[in-house]
Amino acid sequence: MSAIEAGRHVVMESCREVPVAAASPSKAVAAADGDLKAKLFMLASPLRAGLRRQSPEDMPKESPKEMPKEQELTVNCVAADAAVAASVPAPVTLNTGVSLRADAPAFVPGRKDADDKPARPPVVSVRRMPAKGCAIVLLRDKAVLELSVSMRVAVVDGVCVEVRKHTRKREQAGETATDEPEGVFVAWGHRVARKVDISEEGLEAYFNGLSTLDWPSGLALQRPFEEHIQSFLMSSGSPMPLNTSPKSDEAVAAKMLEGIHGRPELVRELWEAKEQLDDLWNKPPPPLGRSLMQRVARDQLFPHSGKEGEKHENRAGEKLEELSKAVGLLEGVPVGAAFLDLCGGPGAWSQFLLAKPELAMRGFGLTLRSGSGDAADWQAEEKDDWYADLIQNPNWSALWGADGTGDLLKHQNLEHSAQALKKQGGVFLCLADGGFSDKAIPANLLELYFYRLFLAELLTSVSVLQPGGRFVCKLYTACSDAMASLLFLTTRMFDHVEIVKPMSSRVAGPERYLFASGFRAGMETETIRAAMVRSHQQGNGASPLQVPLLTPLIASADLATDKVFTQQFQAMVSRLLERQAGALRALVSRALKLEDIALAAAEKAQAGAGKWAVAAAAQREAATAARREAEEEAWNNTPTPARSTDWTDRRSRGTRDHGTLSHSGYGSRYGNNSRSGYASRNAGDYSRRSAVLPRALAFQ
Numbered sequence: 001m002s003a004i005e006a007g008r009h010v011v012m013e014s015c016r017e018v019p020v021a022a023a024s025p026s027k028a029v030a031a032a033d034g035d036l037k038a039k040l041f042m043l044a045s046p047l048r049a050g051l052r053r054q055s056p057e058d059m060p061k062e063s064p065k066e067m068p069k070e071q072e073l074t075v076n077c078v079a080a081d082a083a084v085a086a087s088v089p090a091p092v093t094l095n096t097g098v099s100l101r102a103d104a105p106a107f108v109p110g111r112k113d114a115d116d117k118p119a120r121p122p123v124v125s126v127r128r129m130p131a132k133g134c135a136i137v138l139l140r141d142k143a144v145l146e147l148s149v150s151m152r153v154a155v156v157d158g159v160c161v162e163v164r165k166h167t168r169k170r171e172q173a174g175e176t177a178t179d180e181p182e183g184v185f186v187a188w189g190h191r192v193a194r195k196v197d198i199s200e201e202g203l204e205a206y207f208n209g210l211s212t213l214d215w216p217s218g219l220a221l222q223r224p225f226e227e228h229i230q231s232f233l234m235s236s237g238s239p240m241p242l243n244t245s246p247k248s249d250e251a252v253a254a255k256m257l258e259g260i261h262g263r264p265e266l267v268r269e270l271w272e273a274k275e276q277l278d279d280l281w282n283k284p285p286p287p288l289g290r291s292l293m294q295r296v297a298r299d300q301l302f303p304h305s306g307k308e309g310e311k312h313e314n315r316a317g318e319k320l321e322e323l324s325k326a327v328g329l330l331e332g333v334p335v336g337a338a339f340l341d342l343c344g345g346p347g348a349w350s351q352f353l354l355a356k357p358e359l360a361m362r363g364f365g366l367t368l369r370s371g372s373g374d375a376a377d378w379q380a381e382e383k384d385d386w387y388a389d390l391i392q393n394p395n396w397s398a399l400w401g402a403d404g405t406g407d408l409l410k411h412q413n414l415e416h417s418a419q420a421l422k423k424q425g426g427v428f429l430c431l432a433d434g435g436f437s438d439k440a441i442p443a444n445l446l447e448l449y450f451y452r453l454f455l456a457e458l459l460t461s462v463s464v465l466q467p468g469g470r471f472v473c474k475l476y477t478a479c480s481d482a483m484a485s486l487l488f489l490t491t492r493m494f495d496h497v498e499i500v501k502p503m504s505s506r507v508a509g510p511e512r513y514l515f516a517s518g519f520r521a522g523m524e525t526e527t528i529r530a531a532m533v534r535s536h537q538q539g540n541g542a543s544p545l546q547v548p549l550l551t552p553l554i555a556s557a558d559l560a561t562d563k564v565f566t567q568q569f570q571a572m573v574s575r576l577l578e579r580q581a582g583a584l585r586a587l588v589s590r591a592l593k594l595e596d597i598a599l600a601a602a603e604k605a606q607a608g609a610g611k612w613a614v615a616a617a618a619q620r621e622a623a624t625a626a627r628r629e630a631e632e633e634a635w636n637n638t639p640t641p642a643r644s645t646d647w648t649d650r651r652s653r654g655t656r657d658h659g660t661l662s663h664s665g666y667g668s669r670y671g672n673n674s675r676s677g678y679a680s681r682n683a684g685d686y687s688r689r690s691a692v693l694p695r696a697l698a699f700q
C-alpha cells in the first residue's frame with residue numbers, strides 16, 4: 001500500500017458513502033515531508049495536466065469497462081504520474097521506513113491497491129463532544145476497531161482517553177432496532193475537557209495510524225486473585241475485664257503495627273503498596289489525565305470493585321444492597337419495623353430500606369449537618385446533607401441531637417437521639433456508615449482517627465436496638481488493639497458477628513463492614529454499654545482531628561488470652577491486608593503497563609498516520625463539500641420570506657449547526673475561508689503538527 005494515497009470515498013453525516021474525486025495534487029504536495037515533499041511538488045502540475053489531457057483510450061488496459069467515475073480519475077492519475085515519476089530519481093525513503101522507487105506505484109497519489117480495492121482511510125468520521133470530553137469515531141476498518149477496543153486506552157494529543165466499542169440503535173422502517181457496532185466511543189471526561197481539548201485531527205490521525213500497528217504485547221490480564229465477597233466470623237469465649245478509666249491515646253503508626261494481629265510486616269507491605277499508588281498519582285503529566293489509566297486498570301482487574309451505583313443514588317447504596325443479600329440483613333425483619341440510619345447522609349441507605357414496600361419500614365436518620373463545627377474540625381459538605389425525598393417522606397424523620405448539629409461524637413447528641421428512639425420503642429435495624437475524607441487524616445492512620453466514631457456508632461446501636469435487633473457498621477482496617485477491643489465487645493453483645501468485604505467495596509481500599517445480629521439486651525450488655533459511655537464522654541465532643549484515639553476498652557494482654565477471638569481476628573486482619581496490598585500492587589503495575597502500551601501505540605500511530613493523510617484530507621474535503629451542497633439545496637428550497645438576508649452568515653451558522661457529525665470544527669479552527677489551507681495543513685504535516693503524540697512525546 002502506498003505511503004500517500006488519495007481518498008476516493010467520503011462518508012457523509014448519515015454514514016452513507018458517496019464517491020468523490022481524488023484529492024487534489026496540491027494537497028498531495030502538502031502531504032509530503034522533506035525531500036519527498038519537493039519531489040511530489042514536481043508531480044503536481046503535470047499531474048493536473050494529465051487529469052485534463054487523458055482520454056478514455058489512454059487508460060491502462062486493466063481498467064474495468066464499467067469503471068465508476070471516481071475511479072476513472074484515479075486511474076488517469078496513475079497513468080499521468082507514471083510518466084512523471086520516471087523522471088524522479090530513485091529511491092526515496094519516507095520516515096515510515098517505506099522505501100519508494102520512482103517506478104513504484106506506491107509513490108503515486110491515487111493509486112489503487114494491489115487487490116484493486118479503493119484505498120480509504122480507516123476512520124470514516126469523528127464526532128467530538130468537547131464539553132462532555134468525548135467523541136465517537138466511526139471506523140470502516142474492523143481490525144483498527146478491535147485493536148483500539150482491546151487496548152482500551154490511548155494517548156491522543158498528549159491526553160489519556162478511554163476507548164470502548166460504540167453501538168448505536170438503528171431503526172429502519174419495518175425493522176426492529178438493532179445494536180450495530182460501527183465505531184468507538186472515546187472519552188477523556190468533562191473534568192479533563194475543562195483543562196485541555198482533544199482535536200478531531202488528533203483523533204482521526206490516531207485511529208488511522210493504528211492500522212499500521214502490530215497487536216501490542218502485554219494486553220493479557222494478570223489478576224492477583226479472583227474477586228469474591230470476603231466474610232469472617234467473629235466470636236469470643238467469655239467476658240473480659242473492662243477499662244474503667246479510658247484516656248486519650250496517641251494516634252501513631254506503632255498502634256497499627258503492634259497489635260494482637262501479630263503481622264506487622266503485612267501492615268508495612270500495605271503502606272509500601274499505597275506509597276507506590278501515591279507516587280503514580282503524584283507523577284506530573286504528561287500524559288495528562290493519567291488517573292484514567294488507574295481507573296481502567298481497576299475496571300479490568302476487579303470489575304466489581306468500586307462500581308458506580310446504577311440503581312442507587314450513590315455507591316454506598318450499591319454496597320449495602322450487596323451486603324444485605326450476602327448476610328440476609330432483611331430476612332425475617334418484622335413488617336413495620338423501625339430503622340436508624342446513623343451517619344447516613346446523604347441517604348442512599350435509608351432510600352434502600354424505604355424502597356421495600358413489603359417491609360413497610362419507618363426510618364430515622366442522624367448525620368452531621370454540613371458546615372457545623374469549628375473551622376479546624378472535619379466538616380461535612382452540602383453533598384452529605386439528606387436527600388430531599390427523604391426529608392419529604394412521611395415514613396422517615398431526621399434527628400439532629402441536642403445541639404442540632406447531628407454530630408455523633410458529642411455525647412449529648414447521642415443520648416438525645418437514643419432517648420427519642422427509645423420512647424417510641426427502639427429500632428430493629430441500626431445501620432451506620434460514618435466516615436470522613438481521607439485527605440483530612442494523616443496517611444495510613446485512618447483507622448485510628450475513625451476509632452471514636454465507631455465507638456459512638458456501636459454505643460448508639462446498643463442504646464436503641466430492640467432485643468434480637470441487627471447492626472451494620474462500616475469499618476476501615478482494624479489492626480489496632482483499640483479496634484480489636486470494640487470488635488470483641490460486639491461479640492459479647494450480639495449472637496452473630498461477621499466482618500464482610502463486599503465486592504462492590506474497593507478492593508484496594510481499607511473499607512469493610514461489621515454485621516451483627518441477635519442483639520442481647522442483658523446485664524453484660526449493660527455493663528459494656530456503661531464502659532462505652534465513659535469512653536465516649538472522654539472524647540468530650542472534640543472533632544476526630546483534635547482527639548482521634550482513646551485507650552482500648554480491654555487491655556491487650558487480656559484480649560490475647562481469648563484464643564478463638566484472637567485467631568479469628570488475626571485471620572481477618574491478615575487476609576484483608578494481603579488482598580488490599582496485592583490489589584494495590586496489581587493496579588499500579590497494570591496502570592503503568594497500560595500507559596506504556598498507549599504511549600508506544602501513539603508514537604507508532606503518529607508515524608503511520610501519514611500513510612492516510614491525503615486520503616483523509618480528501619474525505620474531509622468531500623464531506624464538507626457535500627454538506628454545503630446539501631445546505632445550499634435546502635436553502636434554495638426554503639420559501640423566500642424564511643431566508644435571512646445574509647446568506648454567508650446563515651451558511652456559516654448552518655455549517656456549525658450541522659457540524660457535529662463531521663469536521664466542521666476545522667472550519668473555525670483554520671478560518672472559514674481556508675479549506676485548502678486546512679487540508680494542506682492536515683494532509684501532509686502529520687509529523688509536525690501537534691496531534692496524536694507531540695505533547696506526549698514532549699513529555700519524555
Ligand SMILES: C[S@@+](CC[C@H](N)C(=O)[O-])C[C@H]1O[C@@H](n2cnc3c(N)ncnc32)[C@H](O)[C@@H]1O
Binds near residue numbers: 316343349366380407
Ligand atoms: C459515607 S457517608 C454515608 C453515606 C450514606 N450511607 C449514604 O447511603 O448516602 C459518611 C457520612 O458520615 C457522616 N459523619 C461523619 N462524621 C460524623 C459525625 N461525627 N456525626 C454524624 N455523622 C458523621 C458524614 O457527614 C457523611 O454524611
